[in-house]
Amino acid sequence: MNIIYHPSSQTFHLYNDFFSYIIGVLPDGGLGQYYYGRPIRDRKDQSHFFESSNRGMTVWPLEDRPDYSPETTQLEYPSLGRGDYREPAYEIVSQNGSSISDLKYTSHRIYDGKPPIKGLPHSYTECDDEAKTLEIDLKDKIKGTLLTLIYTIYRDYGVMTRSVKYKNTGQATLYLKRALSMSLDLPDHDYIWMQFSGAWGRERIPHEKRLENGITAIDSLRGHSSHHQNPFVILRRPETTETQGEAMGFSFVYSGNFLALAEVDNYDMTRILMGIHPQNFSWKLEGGDSFETPEVIMSFSSEGLNGLSHTLHVFLRERVARGPWRDRPRPILLNSWEALQMDFTEGSILRMAQKASKLGIELFVLDDGWFGQRTEASGLGDWFVDVSKLPEGLSGLSKKINSLGMDFGVWIEPEMVSPDSELYRSHPDFVLHEPARSMSLGRNQLVLDFSNPHVVDYIFGMLMRVFDGANISYIKWDMNRSISECFSSFWTADRQGEIYHRYILGVYEFYERLIKAYPDVLIESCASGGGRFDAGMLYYAPQAWCSDDTDACERIKIQYGTSYGYPLSSMGAHVSACPNGQVNRFTPLSTRANVAYFGAFGYEMDFNHLGDEELNEIKAQIKFMKENRELIQFGRFYRLISPKDDHLSSWMVVSPDRSRAIVGLYKILNTVNAGFYHIKLLGLDPQKDYLIEGTGEIYGGDELMCRGISSKSDASTNGVAKFLGIGQDLDRDFGSRIYVLREVR
Ligand code: DGJ
Numbered sequence: 082m083n084i085i086y087h088p089s090s091q092t093f094h095l096y097n098d099f100f101s102y103i104i105g106v107l108p109d110g111g112l113g114q115y116y117y118g119r120p121i122r123d124r125k126d127q128s129h130f131f132e133s134s135n136r137g138m139t140v141w142p143l144e145d146r147p148d149y150s151p152e153t154t155q156l157e158y159p160s161l162g163r164g165d166y167r168e169p170a171y172e173i174v175s176q177n178g179s180s181i182s183d184l185k186y187t188s189h190r191i192y193d194g195k196p197p198i199k200g201l202p203h204s205y206t207e208c209d210d211e212a213k214t215l216e217i218d219l220k221d222k223i224k225g226t227l228l229t230l231i232y233t234i235y236r237d238y239g240v241m242t243r244s245v246k247y248k249n250t251g252q253a254t255l256y257l258k259r260a261l262s263m264s265l266d267l268p269d270h271d272y273i274w275m276q277f278s279g280a281w282g283r284e285r286i287p288h289e290k291r292l293e294n295g296i297t298a299i300d301s302l303r304g305h306s307s308h309h310q311n312p313f314v315i316l317r318r319p320e321t322t323e324t325q326g327e328a329m330g331f332s333f334v335y336s337g338n339f340l341a342l343a344e345v346d347n348y349d350m351t352r353i354l355m356g357i358h359p360q361n362f363s364w365k366l367e368g369g370d371s372f373e374t375p376e377v378i379m380s381f382s383s384e385g386l387n388g389l390s391h392t393l394h395v396f397l398r399e400r401v402a403r404g405p406w407r408d409r410p411r412p413i414l415l416n417s418w419e420a421l422q423m424d425f426t427e428g429s430i431l432r433m434a435q436k437a438s439k440l441g442i443e444l445f446v447l448d449d450g451w452f453g454q455r456t457e458a459s460g461l462g463d464w465f466v467d468v469s470k471l472p473e474g475l476s477g478l479s480k481k482i483n484s485l486g487m488d489f490g491v492w493i494e495p496e497m498v499s500p501d502s503e504l505y506r507s508h509p510d511f512v513l514h515e516p517a518r519s520m521s522l523g524r525n526q527l528v529l530d531f532s533n534p535h536v537v538d539y540i541f542g543m544l545m546r547v548f549d550g551a552n553i554s555y556i557k558w559d560m561n562r563s564i565s566e567c568f569s570s571f572w573t574a575d576r577q578g579e580i581y582h583r584y585i586l587g588v589y590e591f592y593e594r595l596i597k598a599y600p601d602v603l604i605e606s607c608a609s610g611g612g613r614f615d616a617g618m619l620y621y622a623p624q625a626w627c628s629d630d631t632d633a634c635e636r637i638k639i640q641y642g643t644s645y646g647y648p649l650s651s652m653g654a655h656v657s658a659c660p661n662g663q664v665n666r667f668t669p670l671s672t673r674a675n676v677a678y679f680g681a682f683g684y685e686m687d688f689n690h691l692g693d694e695e696l697n698e699i700k701a702q703i704k705f706m707k708e709n710r711e712l713i714q715f716g717r718f719y720r721l722i723s724p725k726d727d728h729l730s731s732w733m734v735v736s737p738d739r740s741r742a743i744v745g746l747y748k749i750l751n752t753v754n755a756g757f758y759h760i761k762l763l764g765l766d767p768q769k770d771y772l773i774e775g776t777g778e779i780y781g782g783d784e785l786m787c788r789g790i791s792s793k794s795d796a797s798t799n800g801v802a803k804f805l806g807i808g809q810d811l812d813r814d815f816g817s818r819i820y821v822l823r824e825v826r
Pocket of ligand 1: 418448449492559561607608609610626628629
């Protein structure tokens with residue numbers, strides 16, 4: 082890993098074992114993008130990568146260089162108004178109303194380590210020698226702006242992080258109208274764009290399209306990263322597969338409005354942009370003021386989509402997530418929501434908990450409904466215990482749960498308020514709204530103005546008081562509606578464009594305080610399921626509730642899609658009761674667990690409603706997960722068969738030393754008289770032999786990867802089921818099977 086500057090050619094080469102990234106100063110003093118791809122050797126002069134040609138209808142900034150036009154050049158951080166007609170990376174409006182900008186290289190710094198981004202989530206280093214940072218200063222003298230492009234590369238990860246700092250170096254006020262975190266110009270457009278889209282209950286389903294001339298984009302304007310589009314995209318070559326070929330990922334470390342865009346121009350070049358959505362954004366910069374963008378993680382792999390996912394899994398797990406839970410296998414939890422919703426008493430909670438503790442559950446989570454006069458339409462924001470339900474408060478309940486041998490966790494939704502609540506009656510001004518205009522409801526609730534620091538303080542204080550004395554080990558932070566009427570009376574008219582971003586800064590500030598107050602608590606983020614499942618949230622909460630859809634078949638698709646960009650340890654995945662509350666489907670208990678194992682595992686059901694057979698099965702599931710969660714949550718994950726055609730689907734994890742592996746195989750819809758299937762495994766050691774536990778069958782790693790596991794092995798299904806105590810039933814709709822492989826010597 083190194084970052085080298087060659088003064089003679091004014092080129093920068095950033096490289097590690099995974100990629101090279103080359104930038105150079107252009108003839109007019111601007112910055113050009115020369116190369117991004119597989120590592121190449123460093124040379125003193127790589128300015129020959131700069132391409133120029135005199136083309137019709139272009140404009141040129143240098144009188145004597147009609148061949149050099151911004152429009153046909155790969156630019157590093159493109160401006161507006163000087164002859165580049167593609168989408169710009171930023172827009173700054175001066176007092177005279179001009180959006181024209183022109184950045185010139187002035188200086189740079191290269192140093193070990195990585196700087197933090199104040200108030201925003203960001204990746205970090207544990208020691209300075211694992212990363213190098215390049216800061217390049219670019220100035221627009223006429224506007225009085227200094228832009229610093231910040232790049233960090235890591236020694237051990239195929240990633241580069243990028244962000245931008247803006248400074249108004251003049252006296253006159255400027256308005257930032259667009260401040261994207263990164264831009265990347267690529268020399269061709271032979272790419273497949275992959276996005277992860279959906280809606281509530283069906284988040285992060287992969288969609289692909291070939292890049293064509295024009296703009297391809299995804300975004301969120303909802304105030305959160307959203308169920309609808311995830312702030313993560315992949316570009317892959319058409320020939321790239323799971324195991325071979327080039328792929329690059331762009332992960333936005335941010336949880337609010339975003340834009341991810343690819344523009345293929347008329348000379349077949351591709352521009353990638355990612356950052357805070359310019360719509361509904363502006364930021365006032367008075368003389369001397371600065372603004373820092375959130376970070377984008379650019380990942381690169383020449384080992385296919387799996388290589389890219391693996392890079393991101395490890396990086397997000399090890400260098401974005403923080404705190405004591407970062408590297409710890411996650412507790413197996415029981416959450417009260419799907420079983421009890423808001424209709425419970427301490428008695429019903431304890432009955433659930435007593436049964437759960439006997440089965441081996443480690444953490445009991447009390448979900449929504451424990452505070453205020455809570456109904457679906459009231460009580461949100463009233464963070465004091467409803468003593469008619471919990472006479473001894475959270476403190477009394479947590480002690481009772483602890484005495485059953487389990488940790489205690491609790492649900493909160495700090496950003497919201499019900500119109501029918503004491504909080505709203507006493508502080509109607511706490512809500513985002515435009516005075517005189519009616520407010521739109523979402524889930525019967527309104528959004529608190531987290532751009533206002535007093536609101537953040539107030540809610541934080543309330544929560545600290547209600548948590549006082551309770552032994553809380555886990556917090557589920559929920560957020561159940563998108564923002565509308567985004568107006569804050571706390572801020573002046575000229576700052577209303579800042580509210581969406583300030584809102585998220587308020588959320589991050591609240592998270593930071595919570596972590597400070599409860600450093601050992603495991604936080605799970607949630608937004609009506611997976612409405613804020615992004616790299617930014619992982620900085621505060623190492624796991625996130627994947628989706629409100631807990632049906633096993635749906636979850637295969639959701640978790641499969643999520644795995645492209647996020648580690649298994651981050652995916653909250655629970656076994657719920659049947660018929661499933663979202664799709665009314667009956668699936669075997671075994672399949673529900675066989676899917677949920679591949680995440681941060683838990684349950685959403687009242688075990689008191691189950692018979693002995695199911696209870697024994699759950700006991701065995703919990704035992705299985707305890708024995709294997711370290712491997713599952715921290716091993717190397719491989720997607721094997723996509724669930725997209727609703728037939729077979731499969732994935733697996735392999736331990737770092739390749740001595741153990743667990744394969745999940747799912748029959749979504751059964752077929753009659755089908756041929757044998759062969760599940761070709763990945764990541765095993767070809768020289769090793771592996772026992773499929775419970776069967777006595779031993780195969781070579783080479784055989785398992787080249788010929789695969791054959792459905793012929795299902796003959797021994799029953800024996801395996803008994804041995805493992807977990808479901809192994811493939812011969813039916815929604816059937817599934819887990820193969821546990823262990824190296825034999
Ligand atoms: C939405 C979440 O996704 C659910 O898990 C649950 O916590 C409910 N909110 C509670 O209101």
